[in-house]
Amino acid sequence: MAERNFEFELTRLFGEAPAMPDSEVFTYEVGERLRRGWGWRRLVIGGMGLVGGVIAGLQLLGGGVLERLDMVSTQGGRVVTGAILDAAAYNIAALPMTSDVIWLAAALAAAAIVFAITRVVREF
Amino acid sequence: MADSSTRESAAAHDLELAALAASGGRSAFGELIRRHNSAVRALLRRMGADGATADDVAQDAFLAAFEQITDFRGEGTFQAWVKRIAARLYVKRWRRDARGQALAEADERTLPPVAAGPDDRIDLDEALRRLSQAERLCISLCYGAGLSHAEAAEALNAPLGTVKSHVKRGLDKLRTRLAPELPAGDAEEHG
Numbered sequence A: 001m002a003e004r005n006f007e008f009e010l011t012r013l014f015g016e017a018p019a020m021p022d023s024e025v026f027t028y029e030v031g032e033r034l035r036r037g038w039g040w041r042r043l044v045i046g047g048m049g050l051v052g053g054v055i056a057g058l059q060l061l062g063g064g065v066l067e068r069l070d071m072v073s074t075q076g077g078r079v080v081t082g083a084i085l086d087a088a089a090y091n092i093a094a095l096p097m098t099s100d101v102i103w104l105a106a107a108l109a110a111a112a113i114v115f116a117i118t119r120v121v122r123e124f
Numbered sequence B: 001m002a003d004s005s006t007r008e009s010a011a012a013h014d015l016e017l018a019a020l021a022a023s024g025g026r027s028a029f030g031e032l033i034r035r036h037n038s039a040v041r042a043l044l045r046r047m048g049a050d051g052a053t054a055d056d057v058a059q060d061a062f063l064a065a066f067e068q069i070t071d072f073r074g075e076g077t078f079q080a081w082v083k084r085i086a087a088r089l090y091v092k093r094w095r096r097d098a099r100g101q102a103l104a105e106a107d108e109r110t111l112p113p114v115a116a117g118p119d120d121r122i123d124l125d126e127a128l129r130r131l132s133q134a135e136r137l138c139i140s141l142c143y144g145a146g147l148s149h150a151e152a153a154e155a156l157n158a159p160l161g162t163v164k165s166h167v168k169r170g171l172d173k174l175r176t177r178l179a180p181e182l183p184a185g186d187a188e189e190h191g
Helices: A004-017 A023-062 A066-090 A097-124 B001-013 B014-022 B028-046 B049-067 B079-099 B125-129 B134-144 B150-158 B160-178
Strands: none
Touching: A004 B028, A004 B125, A004 B134, A004 B160, A023 A066, A023 B028, A023 B049, A066 A097, A097 B028, B001 B079, B014 B028, B014 B079, B028 B049, B028 B079, B028 B125, B028 B134, B049 B079, B079 B150, B125 B134, B134 B150, B134 B160, B150 B160
């Protein structure tokens, strides 16, 4: 029992630490090391992302993906324009809708969705 | 804005601050460092580290704690958790600096135990200085960092029996200094 009491007392004494006078300086130094570490990490991740992006871009250009995309886009544009002209024939819309306007609207909608997702992620 | 954030951090519980830190809140983690750095640094000094080494290891321990903050689930206190990290880091450094020196062969030089007089203030730091390095490490790991004998043996890469005998001898010496009125007895299993 006395032994156990002594062990409790020893644990309590270990728990009593004197306040260090340079506690604030220590806190600042660790904060700086954290900040520097994260700065380097961001730089490395950013650099790797850039390299990956360049490689992906070159692959896309080299693979003729853009030409195929352009072809698909043209065909899609024709279909959409045809549909709009059909609709216009029924006087549903009298707006100057071309395939360019449709694609622009689609791009803006995509940007709006990305913005909304980013905002939601930041909020939660 | 920064001031109000600092005030909120100062009022928050360690668990809340740890949760904020886990989501990348460096200012919340800064408050945790502010609260607990003295205790962690004091433990390392009590383990035998000089001031500069203790501060160096404590910094590494807090950085490691930030990296592993999602592992802290609040089962114990944040301070105890960081102390365990710091103690293990110090032992690792001690073993590296000792170039593989076994715990049993560690410096056994020790100052003679001095019984405390009735007017003496109980001074753990002074009492620890009178232990051998091995005893000091084992006692600090078990009673300062809260490791069990088995965990201390694993950290020190030493046999469990060796750690237990260092703890027992260390306890006997400490009792002479800190609590001379208590009868000496066998050390019970810790943790």
